[in-house]
Amino acid sequence: xxxxxxxxxxSGSPGQSIxxxxxxxxxxxxxxxxxxxxxxxxxxxxxxMIYEVSNRPSGVPDRFSGSKSGNTASLTISGLQAEDEAxxxxxxxxxxxxxxxxxxxxxxxx
Amino acid sequence: QVQLQESGPGLxxxxxxxxxxxxxxxxxxxxxYWSWIRQPPGKGLEWIGYIYYSGSTNYNPSLKSRVxxxxxxxxxxxxxxxSSVTAAxxxxxxxxxxxxxxxxxxxxxxxxxxxxxxxxTVSS
Numbered sequence: 001x002x003x004x005x006x007x008x009x010x011s012g013s014p015g016q017s018i019x020x021x022x023x024x025x026x027x028x029x030x031x032x033x034x035x036x037x038x039x040x041x042x043x044x045x046x047x048x049m050i051y052e053v054s055n056r057p058s059g060v061p062d063r064f065s066g067s068k069s070g071n072t073a074s075l076t077i078s079g080l081q082a083e084d085e086a087x088x089x090x091x092x093x094x095x096x097x098x099x100x101x102x103x104x105x106x107x108x109x110x
Numbered sequence: 111q112v113q114l115q116e117s118g119p120g121l122x123x124x125x126x127x128x129x130x131x132x133x134x135x136x137x138x139x140x141x142x143y144w145s146w147i148r149q150p151p152g153k154g155l156e157w158i159g160y161i162y163y164s165g166s167t168n169y170n171p172s173l174k175s176r177v178x179x180x181x182x183x184x185x186x187x188x189x190x191x192x193s194s195v196t197a198a199x200x201x202x203x204x205x206x207x208x209x210x211x212x213x214x215x216x217x218x219x220x221x222x223x224x225x226x227x228x229x230x231t232v233s234s
Binding site for chain 2: 001003032034036038040045046047048050051052055057089091093096097098099100101102103104
């Protein structure tokens, strides 16, 4: 299985909005509403931010939102804050009943 | 709340078998799917495989020939074995729980609880 495709890096200023894309195929992202997004700060374990494309676990700010169109899922962070600076990974369920991650995106808050 | 803790040797020799255990505390291992994930130094996350509490498993095709994941419900633990390791298997290894939604649990749901990770180095 091939890793999902994410941009290597994105940046934005405090208060702005950014969007991270995650492109797969009809056998993963496009075929199921089972896309998740994770935030990882340096030296820490990943934290679930979005599940089932657009659902937020309790405790995750509503500044974080997810969507999907075709084979591409997106994570949008609005009202960017300094603490949002981290690596972000998407993942998807696949037709082989496995999971696949994206390569990760480094978010820099300018 | 549920917590996960990985344990096992931090150093493994090339060609040997890496063995890790994830202990679940604060909740039951039953009814959930559990995964192993790894992250080589400076690189991204790689899903290794999952196990259901009943024992059914599935693995990353790229690692399938070398991976075995097992569960011990009496100890609330699940384990990872990775054989014939090389330097490329050096990574932080995480265990994680797949969540449930609407009363249904599936590998499709996000991994909502993670262990802190354990570093495994493959070197002679």
